[in-house]
Amino acid sequence: MLKKSVYTQIKILLNQKLAIITFFLMLILVLYNYFNNIYINLGKDVIELFQPMLITTISGYKNISFYFMQYFPFMVILPASFSYMLDKSANTTIFLELRVGKKYYYIGKVIAVFLVTFLVFTIPLLLEILLNLIAFPIQANGDPNGFPIYSDTFISTVDSWFLPSLYVISPVLYTVTFTIIFGLVCGLLSVFTLAISTLDLIKFKIILFIPIYLLFILLIFIESFFSLSISTNYIDYIRIFSNVNLGGGAYISVLCSLLLVSLLIIAFKARKDSL
């Protein structure tokens, strides 16, 4: 029954324009960055080329990631977070609940929203990694900031990233891993917004833009209020290769809290609807 619920809801989500539009927006962004990288590096010798994994769209080295990160709190909820409200307006909720049961409707909804958001953001970025591997020689090791790779500055920069030892083993593996983590975070944020949308006080879809945006900006304010030594700016955590002091434990705690709150809200809603 759960399989059926997830499958139907994914089908409904993919039929809605927002998921497809967001996917193509991501694809355009990624292809623009890819062709821009090719244009910049055209005719250069291999020793002058940057490491191809350092120049992907969500890399901290690329200006395009700044543009993307500005829109990110709003873009992340576009593919699937409105699905509960859209189901309600089209009366699909009643139909699906009758077909698969209330419990499986909500579990299926969470899984479908998570998967669709994950795929919409991850597929274009993985495609870019593949294109970079085809277009640029893997031996290229240049640092976009111009530091030699065995210099103390570059080594200390690598040390400031999450899991630096993984980058030392393989930059490709590192980038693929963190692209997948990026997709998982997108899925989690989308599920959190979905949970908020099930609350009865939400009457308009526009209100669903508030939770993630507010959370991100308030976290930025916390850094300046308490003069923290670690960054609380979401862009440093969501982009790969951010050269700042990161708080890994705090990041995981925030994500776990979001997941817990989301699941609690949805469990409460499913229980309330069953009575």
Add this chain to the structure above:
Amino acid sequence: MKVYVKLLTLSFIFGLIFYFSYRTADFLSDVILIMGFQNYEIFIGETFKLVQFLLPFILFQMLFGTYIYQHFCTASIYHFTRINNRIKWFLKESVNLLIYCVSYVILLVVFTTVFFEISNTLTYDKESFIILVCYVLINSLFLFFITLLTNILSINFKSHVGFMISNGFVLACISIFIYWDDKLAFYKTENINIEDIQSDGKLIQLNPISHLVIKWHSSNIETVNERINQFGINFDLYSSVVLFLLLSILTIIVGCLIVKNKDFIITNTETGD
């Protein structure tokens, strides 16, 4: 009444946030400049200061982005059969929205000033009041413009699309600053050319978000000009008031046309509630 409680709560919270972000000020104008993106410089890493300090406005835009549109969602046919002149109704609602925008900006200033006054002794002089009036006018009109734009776009495309378009416009304007990173003559340390500075001064005025940064403006009053005009350019405070006034009038005209021609046979239900 409910609306004013919402405005009071929001402005209280953001007043506190503004206070905790800086904490020290000598003049009332210092407080206003803090609220008017004082510490923002056109560098790529600073972009998020703009997004951060736009939070009170974007939140207002989200909360009031359905103020007029909500009448088109629930019982719209019933509602509009009782209104003889839709344009008159729209203008009345727009004036109400403008009053809320002005009240919100004034409340923000009041709460922030009160919080700064608790730990500092502020000086209230003539220059501060001139900057205050310009700040309230510029920001109220900007807020009114984007909120009304969200409302009229929502009438045609539903609220989430309306918000994405209007907010997308604001974020696109901020993105221009990312593009200008390291390109403007103001931040050059060598080969400084006055003509380049003046032409870049004209260039930044093309970006509507530049008009929100009070510190970049100039004034005909010398004592006011000394407190602002960071780049020494000709960027009059009143020109920003006129710009947002014109944009607001244009949005009202477009809104009148949209509301007048809205076809209720195709009813727009946001959530089914």
